[in-house]
Amino acid sequence: MKSFRAIALLGAGIVGLPSFTTIAHYSDGVEHGLKCPSYPWLHKSIPISYDHTSIRRGGVAYTTDKVKAMATQIEVVDGHNDEGEMFTRPSKLSDSFPQPYADEQAARFANGGASPPDLIITKARHNAELEMEERKVVSQWIPSHK
Known part of the structure; x- marks a missing residue:
């Protein structure tokens, strides 16, 4: 009986190890500098405007x-x-x-449940054009687990 339990535990460890390394690799890339793709937007030219x-x-x-x-x-x-x-x-x-909407609830209703973005922030952040609401999009650049 003990040998069966040991074999089952070893099998569970072998099966669980790849899934743990996948999760660890994913979170490591997001937290430690996974680069977002860069697009040639017109306002990214020499005057950066x-x-x-x-x-x-x-x-x-x-x-x-x-x-x-x-x-x-x-x-x-x-x-x-x-x-x-x-x-x-x-x-x-x-x-x-x-304001285009009477209140926040009307704005959320008109935008599919999400608050409309304040687009002035696009000048304040690096690659800010790529930002999306976390709960709507899941990708390697925008984690939804935070």
């Missing part, structure tokens, strides 16, 4: 009066009135862009 003509598209074509007229067509929520109700007013040039 975004395409400024695309960013500023339309910037020269509009006069200040035209931009002010366009801004007044957008209504922004300004605050509470005397009765405590929110009111809107025509926007000014100093107002920020309105």
Whole structure:
């Protein structure tokens, strides 16, 4: 009986060893510098910047009066009135862009359950274009076990 138990334990060890080494090799590559693929994006050129003509598209074509007229067509929520109700007013040039969604739940619903990304972070991180939400994607570069 003891020899059968020893043989079973040895067999389990032999079968389990390759799976352990696979997991150890995978986590070692992720934690210790597995390189992401690099793509030739246009903003990775010598000035290392975004395409400024695309960013500023339309910037020269509009006069200040035209931009002010366009801004007044957008209504922004300004605050509470005397009765405590929110009111809107025509926007000014100093107002920020309105949010595309009413709240986080509406944003998640419109984006398949995930929060929409804040794309300004793409300039702050190395290979940030490759980042994806961890629970949605499993690959050797984006581990889902954290």
